[in-house]
Amino acid sequence: MPWSLANMLKVKMGWVEPRGPEHDVVLSSRVRVARNLRRNPFPSVASAKASATVLAAAFDAAKKAPALKGAAFLRLDELEAVERLFLVERRLISQLLAAEPKARGAVVGEREILSVMVNEEDHLRAQAIDSGLCVKELWDGLDRLDEQLSESLDFAADPRWGYLTACPTNTGTGLRASALVHLPALALTGRLNGVLQGLPRLGLSARGMYGEGTKVIGDFYQISNATTLGRAEGTVVDEVSAAVKALVARERDARKSLAEDEHRIRLEDLVYRGLGALTHARCISFEETMQHLSYLRAGLTLELKLPATIELLNDLVMLCQPAHIQLLAGRELDAVQRDVLRAGLLRKKLKAG
């Protein structure tokens, strides 16, 4: 199938299929590295010409990398604004690249598991995303891609500091490992704040679904390492993996207590009301959708009878986003039109039995 945004809608992203370990709590894991080309100014201070040179060099290197065989090469200034937002929603590019597309690009590998942003805050940001808790496996794959890219590109590094980056919080390994976790039971039992407050002591931070500075919706959290300096990649990956595993255990405990005690009826009420709203609304916002999908996801783990699978819910988390709705409709829509189309899509996809 030739690459196009419309085709991206049809081919499922790697992480949407719930194959990975602990996928009932961990939607996806993500690992990314920041790399810069020696003797080239960082993107924020580079001239248009310098940026164009970096973009060309990065695309060339990516074309030679076997890990990116069959990848799509996107020049962001050739895309419509809604198409760039679509890529943000798929977590392939950042808000920065969507807002200022000039001389910026993205390389998107098969099933969107491996990808590279060019001329974001750093010259290259390479990432790997897949289903479940799998940061170690992702790091192995990303490390191979990093090596393949470094055969064509001369990455700026200092023997003492490690890889040099535009922002000092990325210096060192340049590595960030994260997991998108779903914590509805911790939220419902009032234990979530305590859990989140404990994260910084483990060197971790929690963010909204779309990364730094974004709001938390539907009890979906990005958990990632807070620093990259002074620890080997393997250590960072192990630490994040262990911490997320502990979080998974606490969420499972909370789910068990919700399933057993007198809260059960309240939980069932939330889950089925969520289903009622998603299958009956004629107009529904993305945020409300996410909250209901969150409860449905929790309901599935409690084995309630629901006309949905985890895979369908993962898919809906993606498809119900504003730019996705517009690409599905094939045209730009205002907020009310999007809410109406989203409601129609949900009714169709969740039609009982």
Next chain:
Amino acid sequence: MPWSLANMLKVKMGWVEPRGPEHDVVLSSRVRVARNLRRNPFPSVASAKASATVLAAAFDAAKKAPALKGAAFLRLDELEAVERLFLVERRLISQLLAAEPKARGAVVGEREILSVMVNEEDHLRAQAIDSGLCVKELWDGLDRLDEQLSESLDFAADPRWGYLTACPTNTGTGLRASALVHLPALALTGRLNGVLQGLPRLGLSARGMYGEGTKVIGDFYQISNATTLGRAEGTVVDEVSAAVKALVARERDARKSLAEDEHRIRLEDLVYRGLGALTHARCISFEETMQHLSYLRAGLTLELKLPATIELLNDLVMLCQPAHIQLLAGRELDAVQRDVLRAGLLRKKLKAG
């Protein structure tokens, strides 16, 4: 079928069947008169013995009245508290009679159309309730019952003031005529307050479903005449009838504009979300139920496809009340248990075809 509270649940009340004029807006009409026995103290100051005498005399008179053939005679102190609340919910007795049942009674005619409270604020309060806007017809029937009762009872009246009552607002004809109207479209279009504020100028007042001092729920209002003194019964009845007819026209206008303009999607959203909540909740309060039933009722008048009829919705308005839920269950329940049973009842009754 022998009379019992359980059987009352099975036989539909007269007004629940939507037969009367304007029943899409006017659930029911009600007319009542207040009467007192000459030379007997008003109930609030009567001795236990005096009250017992009045109760016996009233029951005797009612037994002789052809209009009350086949009626049930209830001594309220022989009923459980929940059974008295059940009668309040069916608008057959007042909160006062439920709270202080001693030496108080009720006579309930066939299909609960005609009924009499004994030793409420006045010795006798006779009422007629039926479907749609029919205050005139009800007055005719109630007038006949009044005549039949007066053959056995000597009602206190003054040639200048008319019938004497415990509270001066009832003196004169002792007549109150009211209609239970459903005004969701006026509420949704923001026109309701203006309409309600105009009522006092017409000598009318608006109250909640359960009469004076009760909260408005689900956009259901009792509209009644404010005074009873100095006007003939026919005049009061005509005035209330005309005013409610005007209100019906305004509600219909509002429904039409909701159906036509850009609010339509919002209205459909409310209606179907209401259906979604009623068919999916596992725990639902009476007030929330009434609000959703209100939107469903509005949806039916806009010819939306819904698994309900006006009759079913009228029935649910009755059945979902707290004491009804408990009598259906056959036992006393706390608030959460009631909410759970109500949710189950709604799912069963509204199961989509």
